[in-house]
Amino acid sequence: MESIISLCKRRGFIFQGSEIYGGLAGTWDYGPLGVALKNNIKKLWWKRFVDDRDDMYGVDAAILMNQKTWEASGHVGGFADPLVECSKCKHRFRADQLLSADPKIAVKIGAEKCPDCGGKLGETKQFNMMFKTYVGAGEDTASVSYLRPETAQGMFVNFKNIVDSFHPKLPFGLAQIGKAFRNEIAPRDFLFRAREFEQMEIEYFIHPPKDAKDSEWKKTFDDFVGEMKAFMADVGLDAKKVHELEVPDGERAHYSKRTIDFEFDWPFGRKELYGLAYRTDFDLKQHSDFSKVDLSYFDEDGKEQFIPHCIEPSFGLDRTVLAVLCDAYREDDMGEEKRAFLKLTPSVAPYKVAVFPLLKNKPELVKKAKEVFEMIKKEFAVKGVSGVVFDDNGNIGKRYRRQDEIGTPYCVTIDFDTLEKNAGVTVRDRDTGKQERVGEEELIDFLQNKL
Ligand code: GAP
Secondary structure (H helix, E strand, C coil): CHHHHHHHHHCCCEEECCHHHCCCCCCEEECHHHHHHHHHHHHHHHHHHHHCCCCEEECCCCCEECHHHHHHHCHHHHCEEEEEEECCCCCEEEHHHCCCCCCCCCCCCCCCECCCCCCEECCCEEEECCEEEECCCCCCHHHEEEECCCCHHHHHCCHHHHHHHHCCCCCEEEEEEEEEECCCCCCECCCCECCEEEEEEEEEEECCCCCCCCCHHHHHHHHHHHHHHHHHHHCCCCHHHEEEEECCCCCCCCCCCEEEEEEEEECCEEEEEEEEEEEECHHHHHHHHHHCCCCCEEECCCCEEECCEEEEEEEEHHHHHHHHHHHHEEEEEECCEEEEEECCCCCCCCCCEEEEECCCCCHHHHHHHHHHHHHHHHHHHHCCCCCEEECCCCCHHHHHHHHHHCCCCEEEEECHHHHHCCCCEEEEECCCCCEEEECHHHHHHHHHHHC
């Protein structure tokens, strides 16, 4: 993790939030390459789950919502973690994450002493993780609102708007990408547990089961298992590092009848990456009750009125970024040197192609390299592909290392043979370091095939 965090900072992917002021725990700022990586992931998600389907409706709901939303959803009453405070140093911990003092006992049994100073720990209290704020000038109970702790509720409260404006037939889903905020007691492991993060969520509405034996919902659930795995392949995650965990009774969220957690083998252990939950009609019913607005659906075919049930695939965007980085990070020996590189799948790589002149002090090489760079950029733009970069900083070896480190799959170099022998350019492969000569006319097709 240290190597990955340091690469992210050094190469402009991700920085500590508010760094010049000593940081703000649980917040992270994305730099240019991090934004590009994150946007590529978002695009792949939106394409797979919204654009390529006829049954999905994209929304972008407000982060601040009427406080009743969070009463109805159960977050005001129950979105809490167990908190314990040391009576001596006043440090606070998540009670369920304190390990035994004996390192051989690897189970969470809750420590009795403060791990920082050995002081006596106080009683465990429930700590609500929502960030509370006030809307408008007043600071009374009526003006209370919260930074949303999940994007999901923005979709449930818009269910009726979508039904009234688009008249979709069941089954159909609402999809959203956006920020969520949780005042985590112990933010940790870089982007894994942050206080401000992004989610990509779907609320997929289906016909309620006809009776207790009706298991039609399981088909939709299983379809989403497949789609979630396909998305993980889209972003290049190694399927061997992803594991499905059937969350047992008693450990699921209050609203869920079935949950599968997709766990990932992180450098710090196997932990949750995504979740898939069968939320039944819990949320629409709650919002109907609290808002007094009828959120039932009229099925024209069956001429029946009912509250649909809901299946929710939920993806953490920052966790996806972190999983992609952890999975792609490699160290090897190339030539005489050790190198670190990111074996990113081209669809998520911030840059797809870097173009260099062999030497930066030879104007004829620079001129030609700029021409080739502009040509690739233009041709790629026609296909909707961005991420072509020109680089003439430092010597060629350093440029290759730099591009390897940020995961650029191909480097195109213009050398003297390009100019003097009309011998095309060299294309270097990030993973093998091998170079091959490619004629200028074939270059676009060659790169597009590779990518
Ligand atoms: N709407 C359901 C929901 O929010 P969740 O399991 O609490 O379920 C969904 O969160 C996903 O959001 C998680 O699988 C994870 O990817 C991401 N996530 C949750 N808390 C996070 C945090 N503190 N930092 C980063 N990502 C987080």
